[in-house]
Amino acid sequence: MAEFNLIEIIKQHTRQTRADVRIGIGDDAAVVCVPLGHELVVCTDTLVSGVHFPVATDAADIGWKSLAVNLSDLAAMGATPAWATLAMTLPTADAQFVEYFAKGFAELAATYELDLIGGDTTRGPLSITVTTHGLVPNGKAIQRRGANVGDAVYATGTLGDAAGGLRILQSTDMDARNVSTLAQTLIARLNRPIPRVDAGIALLDLASACIDISDGLLADLGHVAASSSAGIEIGEDCLPLSTAMAESFNAETCRELQICGGDDYELAFTIAETNVEAMRGAMEKLGCRVSRIGRVIEEAGVHVLDRNGQRRPTTDKGWDHFK
Ligand code: ADP
Ligand code: MG
Numbered sequence: 001m002a003e004f005n006l007i008e009i010i011k012q013h014t015r016q017t018r019a020d021v022r023i024g025i026g027d028d029a030a031v032v033c034v035p036l037g038h039e040l041v042v043c044t045d046t047l048v049s050g051v052h053f054p055v056a057t058d059a060a061d062i063g064w065k066s067l068a069v070n071l072s073d074l075a076a077m078g079a080t081p082a083w084a085t086l087a088m089t090l091p092t093a094d095a096q097f098v099e100y101f102a103k104g105f106a107e108l109a110a111t112y113e114l115d116l117i118g119g120d121t122t123r124g125p126l127s128i129t130v131t132t133h134g135l136v137p138n139g140k141a142i143q144r145r146g147a148n149v150g151d152a153v154y155a156t157g158t159l160g161d162a163a164g165g166l167r168i169l170q171s172t173d174m175d176a177r178n179v180s181t182l183a184q185t186l187i188a189r190l191n192r193p194i195p196r197v198d199a200g201i202a203l204l205d206l207a208s209a210c211i212d213i214s215d216g217l218l219a220d221l222g223h224v225a226a227s228s229s230a231g232i233e234i235g236e237d238c239l240p241l242s243t244a245m246a247e248s249f250n251a252e253t254c255r256e257l258q259i260c261g262g263d264d265y266e267l268a269f270t271i272a273e274t275n276v277e278a279m280r281g282a283m284e285k286l287g288c289r290v291s292r293i294g295r296v297i298e299e300a301g302v303h304v305l306d307r308n309g310q311r312r313p314t315t316d317k318g319w320d321h322f323k
Contacts, residue, residue, distance in 0.1 A: 003093070005093075006088075006121050009102060010102045011026075013102035024115065024116075032082070037137060037138055039136055039137075040133055041074055041079035041133070041134040043131070045129070048126075048127045053065060059096075059098075060107075062104065064105065064192050066129075067084065067114075067130055067132070069193070069195075070131070071114075073132070074132055074195075075196045075197045076212040076267055078201055081113075082114060084115070084131065085119045085131045087120040087129040087130075088122070089122050089126065090121070091123070091126055142203055143210075143227070144224050147224055147225070147227075147230050147296045149230055149298050152276060152292055152295055153232055153293050154270075154271060154291065156196050157266040158240045159264055160254060161185075161186050162264050162265075163216075163263060165190035168183045183244075185244040193265040196212070196267045203269055208270045210268070210269040210270075212265055212267055213265065213268055216259065217264075221234065222302050230298065230300070231298060232294055232301075233294050234305065236312065238294065245257070
């Protein structure tokens with residue numbers, strides 16, 4: 001199968017319906033129209049087989065996840081997704097893989113009215129790079145660096161689930177389809193993360209800083225703290241835990257995965273006390289769970305407090321690709 005045919009398969013299965021796309025797939029480059037009063041928010045993420053997803057992951061899940069991790073970055077900035085490009089490196093011209101990949105990608109893209117406008121297709125070890133483009137009103141993008149001492153720290157959803165799912169996959173010889181329903185829930189959190197796009201948009205004008213939790217809570221809050229020239233204290237008993245996690249692992253493992261596990265794609269954000277009520281109302285409308293997990297302090301670093309308010313020594317700063 002030729003590269004051209006693979007591109008055709010992708011084109012047929014993905015969304016290309018936005019009116020603001022002047023030129024989409026098929027020319028040397030895409031041309032899009034940025035609405036007046038808005039800025040373009042751009043991010044790229046690469047997923048490498050065996051590093052960012054287990055080698056045996058379904059093609060549709062890889063398609064979904066490669067877009068989801070990008071949309072999560074847009075969410076952290078408060079941006080509304082608009083367009084994406086897709087660079088695929090495939091070991092063979094596997095039409096079936098490409099078809100299922102495109103279906104998984106398109107399923108998530110449709111949720112956010114995001115169009116695929118171009119990309120590149122090459123041969124090599126399986127690796128997927130997606131670039132997404134989102135829109136924010138001029139000057140409104142939420143950054144990592146806005147946290148102020150005294151702000152509350154919140155997290156969406158529950159933490160540690162994806163790392164729990166990975167641990168289950170790694171500790172069992174079983175096919176993912178044959179594990180319990182609880183385990184399935186956690187594995188789905190790993191393979192089909194749901195980016196907090198609507199929550200991110202709702203945080204515009206409310207949050208002082210925001211980040212998506214991809215490398216683990218501790219590591220990612222560390223970026224917020226450092227960028228904001230402040231510190232963060234979190235209470236380990238305040239961290240939101242899913243029923244699936246509580247019933248799958250002991251308390252210590254849950255805590256470790258909540259603090260250091262990666263791939264959750266929840267948002268962690270800081271917010272002035274005066275905005276908390278409005279934020280809670282907005283999140284309730286979206287059906288998005290939020291938990292107060294800590295506060296911004298002067299002392300640098302991220303500090304985890306146990307239930308007695310004592311600081312826990314933390315060594316593992318989350319997932320670092322070069323460690
Ligand atoms: P060029 O050689 O000019 O870079 P290509 O032959 O690589 O063009 O691509 C032809 C068209 O198909 C371009 O519009 C490109 O953006 C698009 N395209 C190529 N690969 C992909 C892909 N994996 N997903 C989406 N669009 C793609
Ligand atoms: Mg060209």
